[in-house]
Amino acid sequence: IINCDFENSLIKGKRSTSGICNYSSGKKLLIDSCDIINCNIISEELNAAGIVNMGCYDNIVKNCNVVGCKIGNLNYTNLSSKVYVGGIVSYTQAVNVENCKVKDTQLNNINNNTGGIIGCSWGSGNITGCIVENVDITSEKNNAAGIIGVSGGYTIKDCQVIGGTINIKSPKQLVMEHMQRLDDLGRTLNLIINTKIVSAQQKMDVVSGFS
Numbered sequence: 664i665i666n667c668d669f670e671n672s673l674i675k676g677k678r679s680t681s682g683i684c685n686y687s688s689g690k691k692l693l694i695d696s697c698d699i700i701n702c703n704i705i706s707e708e709l710n711a712a713g714i715v716n717m718g719c720y721d722n723i724v725k726n727c728n729v730v731g732c733k734i735g736n737l738n739y740t741n742l743s744s745k746v747y748v749g750g751i752v753s754y755t756q757a758v759n760v761e762n763c764k765v766k767d768t769q770l771n772n773i774n775n776n777t778g779g780i781i782g783c784s785w786g787s788g789n790i791t792g793c794i795v796e797n798v799d800i801t802s803e804k805n806n807a808a809g810i811i812g813v814s815g816g817y818t819i820k821d822c823q824v825i826g827g828t829i830n831i832k833s834p835k836q837l838v839m840e841h842m843q844r845l846d847d848l849g850r851t852l853n854l855i856i857n858t859k860i861v862s863a864q865q866k867m868d869v870v871s872g873f874s
Contacts, residue, residue, distance in 0.1 A: 664683060664684065664692075664693070664694045664695070664697060664764045665693070665694075665695045665697075666694055666695075666696050666697065666725060667683060667697045667702070668697060668698045668699070668700065668703060669682055669683075669698075669699050669702050670698075670699075670700040670702070670764070671700070671701050671702065671703070671713075672702045672703075672814070673702070673703045674702060674704045674705070674745040675703070675704075675705045675706075675707070676705075676706055676707065677706075678706060678707070678708050678709045678710075678864065679706055679709045679710040679716045679717065679753070680704055680705060680706040680711050680712075680716065681704065681710075681711065681712040681713070681715055681716035681753065682697075682699040682702065682704055682712070682713050682714055682729070683697050683699070683712060683715060683717070683727075684714070684715045684716070685715075685716045685717070686716055686717045686719070687715065687718045688697075691721055691722070691723075692718065692722040692723070692861050693722075693723050693725075694714060694715065694722075694723070694724045694725070694727060695723075695724075695725050695726055696725075696726045696727065697698060697727045698727065698728045698729075698730070699712060699713050699714065699728070699729045699730070699732055700728075700730050700731060700732075700803075701713060701730070701731040701732065702723045702731075702733075703707045703732065703733045703734075704732060704733070704734045704735075705733075705735065705736070705737060705825045706727075706735070706736040706737070707732075707736070707737050708736065708737075708746075709736060709746055710736070710746060710747045710748065710753040710754060710782070711734050711735055711736055711748050711753060711772075712728035712734065712747075712748065712749045712750070712751065712752050712753035712782070713727075713732060713734055713749070713750050713751050713765065713768070714727050714729065714751045714752060714763075715751070715752045715753070715754065715755075715758065716752075716753050716754070716871070717754045717755070718752055718754075718755045718756075718758035720830065721757055721758075721759070722755075722757070722758040722759070723758070723759050723761065724751060724752065724758060724759070724760045724761070724763060725759075725760070725761035725762055725763065726743075726761070726763065727751065727760050727763045727764075727767070728763065728764045728766070729750050729751065729763075729765045729768055730764070730765075730767055731766070731767045731768065731862045732768045732769070733768070733769045733771070733772050734748060734750065734768065734769070734771070735748055735750065735769070735770060735771030735772060735773070735798045736748065736771075736772060736773055736774070737773070738849070744867065745774070745775065745783070746774035746775065746776065746849070747772075747775070747782030747783045747812070748770050748771070748772040748776070748777045748778075748802075748812075749770070749777070749778050749779075749780060749781045749782035749783075749812070750765030750768060750770060750778070750779045750780055750784050750798060751763050751765065751780045751781060751793075752780070752781045752782070752784075752870055753781075753782045753783070753784070754781075754782060754783045754784075755781055755783070755784045755786075755788065755808050756784075756785050756786040756788075757786040757787055757788045758781075758784075758788055759788050759789045759790075759791075760780055760781065760788075760789070760790045760791070760793060761789075761790075761791045761792060761793075762791070762792040762793065763780065763793045763794075764793065764795075764796065764799050764865070765779055765780065765793075765794070765795050765796070765798050766794070766795075766796045766797060766798070767796070767797050767798070768797075768798045768799075769798070769799045769801075770798060770799070770800045770801065771801045772801065772802045772803065772807075773803050774802070774803065774804055775804040775805045775806045775812070776802065776804075776806045776813050777800050777802040777807045777808075777812045778800070778806075778807070778808050778809070778810055778811045778812035778813075779795030779798050779800055779808070779809045779810055779824060779827075780793050780795060780810050780811060780822070781810070781811045781812070781814075781817075782811075782812045782813075783806075783811075783812055783813050783814075784811055784813075784814045784815060784816075784817045785815040785816070786815065786816060787816050787818075788816075788817050788818070789817065789818045789819075789820065790810060790811070790817060790818070790819045790820070790824065791819075791820045791821055791822070792821045793810070793821070793822045793823075793854065794823045794825065795809050795810065795822075795823070795824045795825070795827065796823075796825040796826060796827070796832040797823075797825065797827050798826075798827040799827055799828045799830070800827065800828065800829045800830065801829075801831075801832070802830075802831050802832070803831075803832045804831075804832075805831060806831075807829050807830065807831050808829065809824030809829060810824065812823055
């Protein structure tokens, strides 16, 4: 897959979602010089990535750029205990990533395992000459990092992380945010109910002739 670009697009899936290739099980897949610019890449339940969701067995991703994007998931189900979000690849077994850049992008994972380049990597592989610049990386449970969220044997060489933030939310913070969402929901429902009551009362006053 060479010289394929997406720009100003919404890429959304029920489960795993990515910009170029969602799943590769074959050997020697090459993704070269593909750019994802100003896109929202959203998974409703599981993994999300800028270029490849799940890649295996000596796949190569090189010279790709993810710029000005929002990448993440919306909801977590109990189908899996692990969820992966990556600027280039969400989950990999032996994918080599070369000379790729993730810039001015938000990576948000409502579970765990979030990385500027790869969310989770198992097996042997290499990340070489990659740049993560001004990227905000968030995991709501654990495992967030500038290059790889969690690794099982990768080699990282000549890579840079410049600016940006890395945030792992604490259980206390999650509870407080959940309580705030419930409070906001309660206020919204109360406003809707009260608005309907006032509207109904006004209609009754008009019909009855009283103001």
